[in-house]
Amino acid sequence: MSVLYVAIPVALIIATIAVIAFVIQVKNGQFDDLETPAHRILFDDVEKKQSDHDSAE
Amino acid sequence: MIVKAPSVQIDCSHCGLPVPKGLVEPDRTEQFCCSGCAGAFQLIHSNGLDSFYEMSSGDSQQRTFDRRQEKPKRFAEFDEPVFHDKFVKSTSEHGKSIELAIDGIHCAACVWLIEKLPQILPGVTAAQVNWARATVVLRWQQEQTPLSKIASTLDQLGYSPRPIHQSKHENRFRLENRRHLINIAIAAAIAGNNMLISAALYLGMFAQMSAGMSQLLRIASCGVGLAALLIPGRVFLKSAISAIRTKTPHMDLPIALALTVGTIAGTVNVIRGIGEIYFDSLAVLIFLLLVGRWIQFRQQCRAANSIELLYRLTPQTTKRIVDGQAVETLVDLVSKDDLLQIETGDLFPVDAEIITGSTAVDESILTGESKAVQKTVGEFVAAGTSNVGSRVVVRVNAIGNETRLGKIVELVEQASLEKPKIVQWANRIGGYFVVAVMLLAAVTLSWWWATGAELAIERTIALLIVACPCALALATPLAIGVALGQAAKNRIMVKGGDVLQALQNRGTIWLDKTGTLTQGDLKVEQWHGDLHWLKIAAELEQHASHPVANAIVQYAEQTAAEQNDDSKLKHRFQPEPELCRSQVGDITTIAGGGIRGRVGDFDVLIGNAKLLKNQDIAIESRHTQIANQIVASGYSPCWMVVDDRVVAIAAIGDSIRPDAVTTINKLGNLGWRIGILSGDHPEIVNRVAKRLGINSELAHGGVCPEEKLALVQENSKHETVVMVGDGVNDSAALAAATVGIAVKNGAEASLAAAPVYLAEPGLSPVMQLIQISKSTQRTMAVNFAVSIGYNLTFAALAFSGLINPLVAAIVMPISSLTVVSLSLGAGRIRKQGSKA
Numbered sequence: 001m002s003v004l005y006v007a008i009p010v011a012l013i014i015a016t017i018a019v020i021a022f023v024i025q026v027k028n029g030q031f032d033d034l035e036t037p038a039h040r041i042l043f044d045d046v047e048k049k050q051s052d053h054d055s056a057e
Numbered sequence: 058m059i060v061k062a063p064s065v066q067i068d069c070s071h072c073g074l075p076v077p078k079g080l081v082e083p084d085r086t087e088q089f090c091c092s093g094c095a096g097a098f099q100l101i102h103s104n105g106l107d108s109f110y111e112m113s114s115g116d117s118q119q120r121t122f123d124r125r126q127e128k129p130k131r132f133a134e135f136d137e138p139v140f141h142d143k144f145v146k147s148t149s150e151h152g153k154s155i156e157l158a159i160d161g162i163h164c165a166a167c168v169w170l171i172e173k174l175p176q177i178l179p180g181v182t183a184a185q186v187n188w189a190r191a192t193v194v195l196r197w198q199q200e201q202t203p204l205s206k207i208a209s210t211l212d213q214l215g216y217s218p219r220p221i222h223q224s225k226h227e228n229r230f231r232l233e234n235r236r237h238l239i240n241i242a243i244a245a246a247i248a249g250n251n252m253l254i255s256a257a258l259y260l261g262m263f264a265q266m267s268a269g270m271s272q273l274l275r276i277a278s279c280g281v282g283l284a285a286l287l288i289p290g291r292v293f294l295k296s297a298i299s300a301i302r303t304k305t306p307h308m309d310l311p312i313a314l315a316l317t318v319g320t321i322a323g324t325v326n327v328i329r330g331i332g333e334i335y336f337d338s339l340a341v342l343i344f345l346l347l348v349g350r351w352i353q354f355r356q357q358c359r360a361a362n363s364i365e366l367l368y369r370l371t372p373q374t375t376k377r378i379v380d381g382q383a384v385e386t387l388v389d390l391v392s393k394d395d396l397l398q399i400e401t402g403d404l405f406p407v408d409a410e411i412i413t414g415s416t417a418v419d420e421s422i423l424t425g426e427s428k429a430v431q432k433t434v435g436e437f438v439a440a441g442t443s444n445v446g447s448r449v450v451v452r453v454n455a456i457g458n459e460t461r462l463g464k465i466v467e468l469v470e471q472a473s474l475e476k477p478k479i480v481q482w483a484n485r486i487g488g489y490f491v492v493a494v495m496l497l498a499a500v501t502l503s504w505w506w507a508t509g510a511e512l513a514i515e516r517t518i519a520l521l522i523v524a525c526p527c528a529l530a531l532a533t534p535l536a537i538g539v540a541l542g543q544a545a546k547n548r549i550m551v552k553g554g555d556v557l558q559a560l561q562n563r564g565t566i567w568l569d570k571t572g573t574l575t576q577g578d579l580k581v582e583q584w585h586g587d588l589h590w591l592k593i594a595a596e597l598e599q600h601a602s603h604p605v606a607n608a609i610v611q612y613a614e615q616t617a618a619e620q621n622d623d624s625k626l627k628h629r630f631q632p633e634p635e636l637c638r639s640q641v642g643d644i645t646t647i648a649g650g651g652i653r654g655r656v657g658d659f660d661v662l663i664g665n666a667k668l669l670k671n672q673d674i675a676i677e678s679r680h681t682q683i684a685n686q687i688v689a690s691g692y693s694p695c696w697m698v699v700d701d702r703v704v705a706i707a708a709i710g711d712s713i714r715p716d717a718v719t720t721i722n723k724l725g726n727l728g729w730r731i732g733i734l735s736g737d738h739p740e741i742v743n744r745v746a747k748r749l750g751i752n753s754e755l756a757h758g759g760v761c762p763e764e765k766l767a768l769v770q771e772n773s774k775h776e777t778v779v780m781v782g783d784g785v786n787d788s789a790a791l792a793a794a795t796v797g798i799a800v801k802n803g804a805e806a807s808l809a810a811a812p813v814y815l816a817e818p819g820l821s822p823v824m825q826l827i828q829i830s831k832s833t834q835r836t837m838a839v840n841f842a843v844s845i846g847y848n849l850t851f852a853a854l855a856f857s858g859l860i861n862p863l864v865a866a867i868v869m870p871i872s873s874l875t876v877v878s879l880s881l882g883a884g885r886i887r888k889q890g891s892k893a
Contacts, residue, residue, distance in 0.1 A: 004257075004270060004273070004274075005273065008254070008273070008274070008277050011250065011253075012281070015249075018246065019242055019243055019246045022239075022242045023239050023242065023243075026235050026238045026239055027235065031235070032231055032235075035187075036168060036186055036187055039165035039168050039188060040165075040169070040172070040186075042112075042165050
């Protein structure tokens with residue numbers, strides 16, 4: 001049980017890091033547009049395939 | 058290689074529309090319907106972006122170009138220093154960045170193509186599209202590629218760019234959204250961790266946890282809980298303090314009180330080492346309340362976003378007359394009393410007075426009427442309206458927000474920032490609730506004080522926690538938020554939640570005929586006369602941009618294609634100005650709806666009966682008969698006169714929307730009465746009503762705006778009245794109706810007046826809205842019942858001392874969770890229902 005003396009502060013530190021990371025991303029504008037990226041990702045594969053194809057040529 | 062018989066239709070390689078026969082080039086693989094498509098294809102192909110065509114969705118027709126604008130734009134004003142000062146941000150020494158609004162984004166492939174700009178133009182470093190707002194953020198090196206080049210490339214691809222007037226709310230909303238997200242994230246992290254700690258504590262009770270360990274957990278919970286109160290929770294403390302200051306009971310008051318009392322009691326108990334701590338439930342409470350608030354905020358955002366679009370309605374550049382010379386300049390630099398030259402087909406950028414020339418003005422943006430209005434020297438023209446007649450010089454009267462359009466935009470903005478009424482109602486209930494809870498807490502405290510101070514405090518805390526109105530606070534915004542999200546997905550913008558409540562009761566739906574029932578674009582339905590004259594008419598009419606003129610030109614093209622005889626009309630598609638000028642000349646647009654000009658050896662006049670009368674042209678009785686017959690079948694006659702003799706009459710009509718009939722039947726089955734309230738000719742209205750199966754008693758034609766208003770007001774005294782309309786002539790009625798619904802492409806005044814805006818024309822969205830309203834109302838009633846019932850029961854239990862703070866703290870979030878899951882679940886069921 002005494003592991004909790006270490007585990008709890010560690011857990012809280014990890015949570016703090018996660019929150020800080022999230023806040024940084026919010027401030028960078030990552031969450032301003034939640035719609036376009038969902039569509040953008042659809043064509044990443046097509047593009048990759050094509051560049052593979054191009055490099056094969 | 059295309060080896061096809063000439064009769065087979067050939068599709069454009071860019072937009073997929075049929076290629077006019079005159080343009081088919083048999084020795085090429087790619088075929089194009091216009092030079093715009095050819096240019097776009099060339100650009101896409103030469104940059105190796107052909108996969109655009111693989112990705113594109115089926116509705117590729119939207120990719121086509123307006124054939125009237127064959128001349129590529131230069132966008133020279135995009136390089137002016139004033140333009141850069143106003144719209145462009147410098148990111149590094151040469152690096153610049155700008156946000157442009159772009160028209161024509163309609164599928165994911167468009168996003169892909171625009172974001173490939175860096176591949177097409179070397180100076181562009183990044184292009185990032187925001188689909189929801191239809192904007193692109195560009196980063197580029199001005200030294201390498203001027204902005205005008207980027208703009209014209211976008212235009213060539215079919216996405217016409219415009220700089221954005223940064224609306225004052227835009228940035229505020231963005232920052233506010235970020236603040237909300239950060240607060241929610243912190244509250245969520247704290248709530249989650251605190252619950253884990255509490256779980257350990259509760260389990261420890263059964264597993265004989267050592268006192269030291271338990272105290273550590275309690276200290277940790279206390280620390281995290283204090284953070285929850287002081288970081289995300291301070292929103293509530295602040296508004297509670299201001300509620301006390303203004304002496305108005307506010308929802309935040311008991312919340313803040315419960316938070317403070319709970320935190321203090323918990324801290325005291327942690328220090329004492331015995332007694333309950335409440336930090337986990339407090340943290341969850343803060344988290345849930347913040348989520349509810351964010352949902353409400355997003356709702357307001359969405360309304361504001363659709364308003365932002367209104368700012369894009371006026372042009373950015375215009376021609377100012379300086380020393381007798383017309384110089385291209387930014388509209389923002391124009392000041393009052395400047396003289397501007399407005400070309401045919403341009404929008405008026407400002408409110409102004411005509412100084413020289415006379416023209417026809419399409420005021421449909423303000424009035425919803427598609428017929429152009431004749432304006433001459435001394436008359437006023439409004440910003441946003443379109444000059445469809447001839448070139449005029451105007452003197453500026455008002456600019457920007459001072460214009461009629463600007464004022465309307467402001468009105469809409471104000472309206473949307475007001476809180477939805479039904480949420481206010483919940484807040485009012487909440488106010489009484491707050492007072493009741495406070496009294497109850499005081500009574501509890503004094504009642505149990507005799508038994509012992511500690512017991513009294515414990516019971517009071519239990520009561521305060523359990524009676525916390527968070528479920529009540531969440532009930533309406535959540536249900537409405539979910540419903541509005543659903544509506545927005547169906548492209549229905551609802552500005553206020555009370556609309557959903559109003560649509561509960563059945564009543565009458567009044568429809569404005571033009572626009573909501575009909576397609577809106579005019580068509581030639583019949584041609585009485587020799588087809589030879591049709592070609593002549595088309596040659597003359599292609600020099601005008603009036604809707605009737607377009608209809609005649611289109612009809613002529615269609616007939617020519619059907620007849621397989623394209624030689625005469627070929628130059629429509631391959632502009633050869635030389636040829637046009639030699640054939641057509643002396644064109645005058647005549648006040649009162651008509652055009653006159655010479656085509657070859659003929660003196661041609663096309664217009665309405667009034668014009669013919671004004672020009673003293675004799676109308677034979679057989680022609681009158683034809684005209685009467687045309688009116689009887691629901692169309693309007695358009696006369697063609699050659700050398701003062703009537704040679705042909707066209708029946709101009711407006712075709713009915715495909716979904717209108719089925720939707721009207723469905724609405725009728727739901728118990729709604731459907732009526733038409735239109736300014737059009739009564740006979741035409743009757744004809745449309747008959748085609749749609751609408752009771753002729755409810756079909757009112759030839760109604761003026763005042764009559765519309767009176768009818769709606771009279772009606773709304775005893776029943777729910779829904780008015781669907783798209784013009785300024787409807788706007789008074791829209792405002793007076795229980796629920797006003799404005800339709801896309803309508804006048805801004807109607808947008809301002811109506812709490813609902815359909816981004817997709819047609820009637821079926823109205824139907825969807827009614828369905829959404831029904832299920833929302835149900836969800837809201839259930840939410841209220843659950844939260845109030847819950848609060849009453851447990852407040853009574855707490856008062857009588859049957860539950861202690863621990864139980865209260867466990868049960869408290871359950872009510873909120875019930876409400877949340879009920880609301881979200883209702884949304885999901887609705888979605889499935891609408892799919893089925």
